[in-house]
Amino acid sequence: MSGVGESRSELLSWLNELLKLNYVKIEQCGTGAAYCQIIDSIYRDVPMHRVKFNATAEYEFLTNFKILQSSFTKHRLEKTILVEKLVRCRFQDNLEFLQWLKKFWVQNKDESEYDAESRRKYRAPAPAGGAALSQSAPSLSGGASSVVKRRTGGALRGSTAVPPRTAALGRSSAPLATRKAFNEQLLNTQAQLSQTQQDMEKLQKEAAQYREAMAIMERERDFYFGKLRDIEILSQSTKDLCKEGVYSSDPNELVRFLDKVQQILYATEEGFEVVEEYPSDGNLRDPVINNISTAPDPMEVKHQPAHNLITDEETF
Structure with missing residues (x-):
């Protein structure tokens, strides 16, 4: 030692x-x-x-x-x-x-x-x-x-x-090189961070668009499901009354039943409208949903028809 x-x-x-x-x-x-x-x-x-x-x-x-x-x-x-x-x-x-x-x-x-x-x-x-x-x-x-x-x-x-100036430059060359490398690394990191923020903003906008589209589709789903539910209730009630002999086989009664079904099919609510014009091919189109200004919260959407076609007084 x-x-x-x-x-x-x-x-x-x-x-x-x-x-x-x-x-x-x-x-x-x-x-x-x-x-x-x-x-x-x-x-x-x-x-x-x-x-x-x-x-x-x-x-x-x-x-x-x-x-x-x-x-x-x-x-x-x-x-x-x-x-x-x-x-x-x-x-x-x-x-x-x-x-x-x-x-x-x-x-x-x-x-x-x-x-x-x-x-x-x-x-x-x-x-x-x-x-x-x-x-x-x-x-x-x-x-x-x-x-x-x-x-x-x-x-x-x-x-x-x-010369003294050259000696000073020689002493400071290493710190300058280190500082330059650090600055370059800092600039690269800042550029990557900026790009990441832009990507996040883009993804947030896309997510908002998807949420809005989902809300519209859920509202449309509830709208048409309500129509099917009304037709189901009307059909079942009419079938029960026919079994009980309340209605006869009068063709007018069948026409009235079909009219009620059409009223249900073409009924609208706020935010929906029906295209009444017929296309050149002669085929009837389904109702078109237009002018939906704001999409409601999917958890709060509940279908309530504007006019309930089934009343307590008559089935159709």
Whole structure:
């Protein structure tokens, strides 16, 4: 468990002795450069020429942590690197990660000596004309960064310096991309919600039309059922009176019976009317329902003929 629970001063002492640095705060590890060289002291394969020890902008910190993450992936280290927290250079986040890294270093470092300064001076082969400059580059540790700036000359410094505006854009590029993706997702959700509301309104209108049509059909059903019921009562009453011998076989009585049936068939009530004209084909049409302005509630529809053709005085 070496490294876990060690104090800030113990970790800084170990770090400065191993890497020949002069860090005075744990927060300075938030640049990621020291973490990269600790891993290099174990495996000796980290591209130290790409590690920026004089990094001052967040995008440069992210470059160092990309190198560190690549080394973790290469050696199959399952430790999660919380880059977003570490680059903020907060004490607690970097203290915990440095404690873990110290423990890992104790468990995996061999007994060979590690020349930290020599590794930091290493640079990739430069193109023709730039070899002398690459070989004479000083160490990037501690305050040597200012020496590098003075010796490289004004032209080189002007070509490699990052303007403050560019650095600010680099730091804000990730939040802007996240915000843009969130806004696009919000717009898509709003469009889907609007389409759903339109579909619901359309379905509600269709349901209202179906309810109105159902009410009309139920009223029509009750209307014609009432006619059939009146004819049924008239027929049954006439049949009973005939059995009792009240009526004779006079043809006029049959005509009167048929007249009563026709009166029932062509009787109307409010909201209904009968088409009296005959079509050209000579066939009599059924009564047509017209001018139904409002549909009553189906639960309240009760057929009551306008004139009951069956009275107490006579059957027909």
